[in-house]
Amino acid sequence: MCQHPAHTRGDILDSPFSGRSDVVTIPEPDADARAHSDALREGIRQFIAAEGGRIPFSKFMELCLYAPGLGYYSAGARKFGAAGDFVTAPEIGSLFAQCVAEATAPVLSQLGGEGDFLEIGGGSGAFAADVLQAFEAQGILPRRYKILEPSADLRERQAERVRDVLPTHLAERVEWLDGPISESWRGVVFANEVIDALPTTRFVIGDEEVLEEYVELDGENFTITTQPADALTAAAVRSVELRLDAPLPQGYRSEILPQLPYWVQAVIGPMAAGVLLFADYGYPRRAFYHATRSDGTLRAFRRHHVVSDVMAWPGLQDITASVDFTALAEAGTDAGFSFAGYCTQADFLIANGLEKFATLAEGACADEVARLRIREQVKRLTLPSEMGERFQVMGFSHQVEFDAAFLLGDRSYSL
Numbered sequence: 075m076c077q078h079p080a081h082t083r084g085d086i087l088d089s090p091f092s093g094r095s096d097v098v099t100i101p102e103p104d105a106d107a108r109a110h111s112d113a114l115r116e117g118i119r120q121f122i123a124a125e126g127g128r129i130p131f132s133k134f135m136e137l138c139l140y141a142p143g144l145g146y147y148s149a150g151a152r153k154f155g156a157a158g159d160f161v162t163a164p165e166i167g168s169l170f171a172q173c174v175a176e177a178t179a180p181v182l183s184q185l186g187g188e189g190d191f192l193e194i195g196g197g198s199g200a201f202a203a204d205v206l207q208a209f210e211a212q213g214i215l216p217r218r219y220k221i222l223e224p225s226a227d228l229r230e231r232q233a234e235r236v237r238d239v240l241p242t243h244l245a246e247r248v249e250w251l252d253g254p255i256s257e258s259w260r261g262v263v264f265a266n267e268v269i270d271a272l273p274t275t276r277f278v279i280g281d282e283e284v285l286e287e288y289v290e291l292d293g294e295n296f297t298i299t300t301q302p303a304d305a306l307t308a309a310a311v312r313s314v315e316l317r318l319d320a321p322l323p324q325g326y327r328s329e330i331l332p333q334l335p336y337w338v339q340a341v342i343g344p345m346a347a348g349v350l351l352f353a354d355y356g357y358p359r360r361a362f363y364h365a366t367r368s369d370g371t372l373r374a375f376r377r378h379h380v381v382s383d384v385m386a387w388p389g390l391q392d393i394t395a396s397v398d399f400t401a402l403a404e405a406g407t408d409a410g411f412s413f414a415g416y417c418t419q420a421d422f423l424i425a426n427g428l429e430k431f432a433t434l435a436e437g438a439c440a441d442e443v444a445r446l447r448i449r450e451q452v453k454r455l456t457l458p459s460e461m462g463e464r465f466q467v468m469g470f471s472h473q474v475e476f477d478a479a480f481l482l483g484d485r486s487y488s489l
Contacts, residue, residue: 111389114388122290127290138388167451175205180476181348190219193264215244216262258346260348263341270395279323284302287327309332331398349414349476350406357397362396403468414480415468420458432451
C-alpha cells in the first residue's frame with residue numbers, strides 16, 4: 075500500500091519555494107529513470123548551447139514536458155492515478171464525466187446531431203471512455219469524439235483504454251488529431267488540467283523594467299538568470315498591473331501566459347457554434363498576483379509530492395503553474411465567445427447532476443464497500459479541502475445556450 079495519499083496537482087496552490095513543511099524529500103529515481111533524465115538533460119544542454127547560452131524558462135519547461143520521446147508527457151512513464159505522479163478528476167471515477175455530459179448534452183442537442191466533442195489533452199483516456207457512455211445513457215452522442223493529444227505515448231494509452239472499455243459502436247467514434255481542426259465545425263471543446271501545463275513565462279519586476287527569467291548552464295547544472303523582457307511579455311505584465319490595485323513591487327516574481335489568447339484561438343479552430351469548457355486550478359487575477367505569492371505558483375510534481383526544484387530530473391516530473399482565470403476569461407471572449415459562467419468545481423458538479431449520479435451509482439453497488447467508494451469519490455470532487463474549491467470551471471458559448479450549466483455559485487464577480 076502506498077504510504078502517502080494520491081494527490082491532485084491542485085493540492086498545494088502556493089509556491090513550494092516558501093519553506094512550507096509539506097514539501098518533502100522523495101527517493102531519487104532508479105537507474106533506468108536516471109538514464110532517461112540524463113539523456114533529456116544532455117539534449118537541453120545542447121539546445122541551450124546552440125541558442126547562444128541561454129533560453130527562456132518557458133522553452134526550458136516546454137522541453138522538459140514535451141521533447142519528443144523524452145519529455146515528461148512524451149515518454150512512457152505513468153503520469154496519472156495512484157501509480158503515477160498525480161490524480162486528475164477523471165481518474166477518481168466516472169461521476170466527473172457524467173456531470174460534464176449532463177452540462178454539454180443540451181448543447182449537442184441544440185446542434186442537431188452535427189456536433190463534435192473535442193477533448194484537449196486526453197490524459198489516460200478515462201474521461202473519453204466515461205463521458206461517451208454517459209452521453210449514450212442520455213440518448214445523445216457527439217458525431218465524432220476528437221482528441222487533440224501531442225504525446226504519441228499517451229495516444230497509445232488512450233486508444234488502449236477506449237478499446238478495452240467501450241463497445242465497438244462507441245469506440246469507433248473516437249479519433250486522434252495531429253493538429254487543431256482546420257475546417258468549420260460545431261460542438262464542444264473540453265480541457266481538464268491543460269492550461270496549467272502550458273509552458274509559462276516567468277517574469278521579475280525590476281527597478282524600472284520587466285525582466286524575464288532565462289535558463290543558462292552553470293557547469294553541468296541549470297541556473298536561472300534574468301534579461302529584459304521582450305515587448306510582448308513586458309506589455310502583458312504592465313497590462314496586468316493596470317488592473318490591480320497597485321503596481322507589483324520590485325523583486326516580485328510570477329508567471330504569465332502572453333500566448334494564451336493565441337492558444338485558445340488555435341485549439342478551437344474555426345468553430346461556427348458551440349461551447350468551450352475549462353476545468354483547472356488557479357485564481358482570479360487579483361488573487362493570482364497577491365502579495366503573498368511573491369514567487370509565483372510554479373511547482374513540480376513527482377510521486378504525489380511537490381518537488382521544490384523544478385529543474386531537477388528533467389522528464390521525470392511534471393512542471394505546472396496555476397491558472398489566471400481572469401486571463402482565461404479575456405482570452406475566451408477575445409476569441410468571439412460569450413462568457414457563460416465561472417464557479418468552483420463543486421458548484422459546477424452539483425448543478426449538473428452530481429447527487430443524481432451518485433445516488434444511481436450507490437444503488438447499483440453490490441456491497442457497502444462499493445458504496446463507500448462512491449461517497450469517497452464525491453468527497454474528493456467536492457470538499458473544499460480536496461478538489462471542490464481548489465479547482466474551478468469556466469465556460470463560453472457561441473450561437474448556443476449554455477448558461478444553465480452554471481446555475482450555482484457564480485464567481486464571475488471576482489474576475
